[in-house]
Amino acid sequence: MKTALTSRVRTAGVLTALFLAAGPAAVGSAPTPVPARSTSAWLPYWGSDAAYADALQHASQLHTVSPFWYEATSASTVNGYPGAGDRRMVDGLHAKGIKVVPTVIETLDAKAMAELLGDPARRTAHTDALVDIAESSTYDGLDLDYERMAETDDEQLRERVRVGYNALTAELCTRLHARNRQCVVTVMPHTLLDGHAYDYAQLGKVTDRLRIMGYNLHNALGKPGPLSSVAWYEEFLGYATGVVPREKLEVALPAYGWDWTVGSTGRAKHVTSREAEALRQDRKADYLFDTASGTPHFSYTDGGKRHEVWYQDANGTAAHLAVMKKYGVRNSGLWALGFENPGVWDVLAAQ
Template sequence: MDQASASRARPRPGLALLLAAATLVGPLIPAAVAVAPPGPGGRTASELADSDAADAKARAAAARRTGSAWLPYWDDVEAAYQDALQHASQLHTVSPFWYEATSAGVKGHDGAGRRRIINGLHRAGIKVVPTVTETLDADAMGDLTHDPQKRGEHVDALLRMVESRTYDGVDLDYEKMAVTGDKAARERVRTGYNALTSDLCARLHARGKECVVTVLARAWGTGEAYDYAHLGKVADRVRIMGYDLHWSGGESGPLSSKGWYEEFLRYATNTIPKHKIEVAFPGYGWDWVKGTVGGAGHVTWKEAEALRKQEGATYRFDAASGTPHFTYRQADEEHEVWYQDAQGVRAQMPLLKKYGVRGTGLWALGFEDPDSWAALRGE
């Protein structure tokens, strides 16, 4: 999963002219000048040293790229794309949220497969690994993954999508199967998903492509539909969603917490090679009507801060969870907003360091507090 990408060399003006002249009049080197004997590939020792230095520089740059991020298709796509380019030095991968798996195959959302975006990210040294979500619940996914023919057809559809563009792999973000059905259905999903990912990852690797899976955190009773140990063996990277501890359909509260991070990181690092783990941070929040359950509205960090300032609400930071929040009144209802910002990322990043995890993720480009990028670097 190293995401290094060498910059593309541009031909220098006049190079073709010089080569033509050399062909006509012979080598442009005076006879009295000593020339170093060529090394491997016909290169001189000096050229080899320069090449080694360039390779070392590229490897060092690649090591600094420890992050990935999702690019949404429904928001300001151009702003999200420019956000990725601006922070290319931190990003090894961008995953456009472009595709959805159904019982009939894989379909693209509006704007999926934009070559200008794919090519621009590649020029910036960023790999493009599109995300595929699924519409099937636990029962339907259990049936699909345990039927060899249906499973094979599903893998074929995913591979066709990968090969439809210059993609570098695929990210499976199959969540519905993990939050529907009863315990028995989710257990069946777990074993079936193991078979699916084994087949898919093997075929992707045979094509030189990457196999990435995005999973719910295994903590406090969630994420049991995912076999972390198996996914850690077959996938190149396992992205853990470090958000939605409290979500739109539940009670109000922080999207994540230090204690929650502690638990899922302890489990993950005991079952998955640490270099394959990424913890994704949120750049958004939820706006609840206080005292109600469910029905919360989604707000990006930018929207949350604009709302807080508009309403004259006091910024509060919950040190126990490591997340900001505020309240305001509207139409005789009191609202409670919990979200994440750079201060919260700085409060939670030490837990990743404690467990030896360097990989980070961001949901999603264009949503976040701009200072979060420095926080993700540990600054």
């Protein structure tokens, strides 16, 4: 964050010097161009009012909001979560110049999805159901966030999912584009060990935006550690920028964390970045920053048990945006509205 702020101060100084040098003639010249909006964010259906207010507050930085509203449960069934299609929100976001591209997730596992995607008739029925959702309101497109289908160690099954998903997205994107709507696909990071159910190169050809989830390096069921790291960003961005045009790539940044009970085999507790910082202050825990990963963390004791909390804030976001800049990826996303440390918006504005 310090580096980002220093850059902004230097830039301000240069602009001031240029203005003074130009003298009175500069007055009345062409206005300074408004920076292009470069951030998208998800709007969770739980806590949606707070998330919606957050979107309106930072509308000048947001080009797209993806309400987390829909769930595919079969080839022909896509159900809405509570509040899905809220016209007040859709219209309110549009009034601020923000595109509304709702997210659809899937509940089917790898085997079920491989069978669905491998059957042309069922795949088309699924595409029909998705197009119906896109046309059910004044939406600007759809975001497919199909993750469960990727959770398999069976290489043959994973390849069937990969090939079938290529066919689905090609068909869906063609039909959405014919309706002047965007086609967005969200994927897991592609590394040596993960993300191989997604064909980045093919998805990069047919989609308008390929969103990479830059989080959950350490998850709720694993050992304590950072949600993301500089080295991890280096790995997946190195791959992604080699096969997908940079202008189509977007990296979604975390605005949450996990609270692990050390030594427990149970699931870690989810905390938003705001909740994590409030907890740290309440427990009077030292703020620690892991420079290797670019992630804040702290520990505390409750009921005789030690807890470790790793989360993300403005300092860590700045560290990861620096890696994105290195690879020429300017588009960022945020999971999720209402979760974030407020200072994150200043860092995003300076990217």
